[in-house]
Amino acid sequence: MIKIFYAIVLILSLVSLIVNKNKTEQAYKIAIQKLLNILPSLLLMVILVSVVLYFTPDKTIVNLLGKNNQFLGVVLGLFFGSITLMPGFIAFPLAGILLEKGVLYMVLSAFTSSLMLVGILTYPIEKDYFGAKVTIMRNSISLVITAIIALATGLAFGELF
Amino acid sequence: MKTKRLIISMIFVVLFSIFVYISHQINFVPGQEISKNALDFLSNIIKVFPGVFILIGLFEVWIKASTIEKHFGKESGIKGYIMAIILASTTIGGLFVSFPVAYSLYHKGAKLSAIFTYISASAVCRVPMTIFEISFIGVKFTLVRFFVSLPLIVISSKLLGDHLEKHNYTLAPGK
Known part of the structure; x- marks a missing residue:
């Protein structure tokens, strides 16, 4: 690549x-x-x-996302996805492991989407280009969008009802 | 302001270097692992960033502002968002690569809502990443993500961009 x-x-x-x-x-x-x-x-x-x-080593993420009920799982997925940063070639194999362990699709979605869309660790760079206000607004909006994607994924895979 | 920020960053870098050095001297394992993380991440960045910035340099020199205004500017309408998504799909790296690209687009005449669309879309629909995602989690998962996220991204980018433009928000030049 x-x-x-x-x-x-x-x-x-x-x-x-x-x-x-x-x-x-x-x-x-x-x-x-x-x-x-x-x-x-x-x-x-x-x-x-x-x-x-x-x-937040991989082991911790696997343990926490795998052991909780669906809504807590989604919240934890959003949390870890937001505070960490990893390239796709690490994140998706990790998601594959989580899937094999029986983690719900909606939890995976919360984790991988917020990993890509919400960047707390990229704050110094984003702020340099766009200013603090816009950076905070964009990331807040992204967090909401990520939560909606996770719920939609839950619906699509029949994990909500 | 700018120099103040530079000094703060440099203090952090120096303190971090000292921390890494001492960790290796006294075999402090957490410190060694942190320094390994830093090197891994830094090497990822070093692989991508020079190429990205060369492309940005070529873009700034060769692409006319009128071209960007036409395709991404205030008069571009819906097409501006579609162009932003298409451009986003070809992006590599992560959010931190799309920031400088978006910044240059803006200064060539792209509207704010188009560059916000570009940034968020580059997070969800980069082609190489998507292929990877499908192979590990499955195509249905990816399709749900696309169909839910892209409309939301465009709508929220438009709201945010219009709101900021109404308040005469501009991005500082010279980055």
């Missing part, structure tokens, strides 16, 4: 270079400048993520 991505980046850069050398130089300068601008918040996010992940 990442190889295809960088192949695209390389091809576009080369095309840009052939068409206009100055513009390409400028594009790379913009890229470096933007990367440097966000670097402090990025490092802050890395520190936050490393500490939070230590306190």
Whole structure:
């Protein structure tokens, strides 16, 4: 995946270079400048993520999501999904394990959707670009949407009634 | 303001580095695990971010503001949201990749509601992630998620964007 991505980046850069050398130089300068601008918040996010992940290991998540009734499960799913951050290639295999352990689809939905949509750990970066107010509003709305998705999933899989 | 934030971040980074160093010296296991988490996550970011920012740089240099205004701007109507979702489906990484992309789109003339749609849609319908999700949890699960989340995302983004634009909210330049 990442190889295809960088192949695209390389091809576009080369095309840009052939068409206009100055513009390409400028594009790379913009890229470096933007990367440097966000670097402090990025490092802050890395520190936050490393500490939070230590306190919420996969085992804890599997145990807590698997052992509770449906509504508490959804609430815990929303909670862990919101406070943690993990790439899809870790999150979905984990969700697969949870499914095998008999965790409800609606709990998985609460967990994976809030993992992707709600970002408490990405707060430093989001705030840098959009300001604190908008960041808090967007994440609050996302949390509500995630809860609705979880309930709809529960309905679709017959887990609610 | 900006330098103050920079200094705070740097203090955290220095304190964290000292914590990691001491943890390794005295074999403090939680500290070692935390530093391993940090390295894992950092290496994930280092893989993705340079490419993302090069694309953003090329985007800023080559794409005309009028093009973005036409497809994502205030006059784009429903098409703006559809374009935002299509663009979102091609995004890689996570939320933290879509923030800088959305920010650049905005400064090229995209409306606020379109960039909020883009950010949230990139969280739920990135193509590579979706393929992964289907293979581990199943296609019905993913379809429910799509059909429920996308309308809600568009509606809430429109409400939030319109509300902010009514209050003359603008994003600070220079990030």
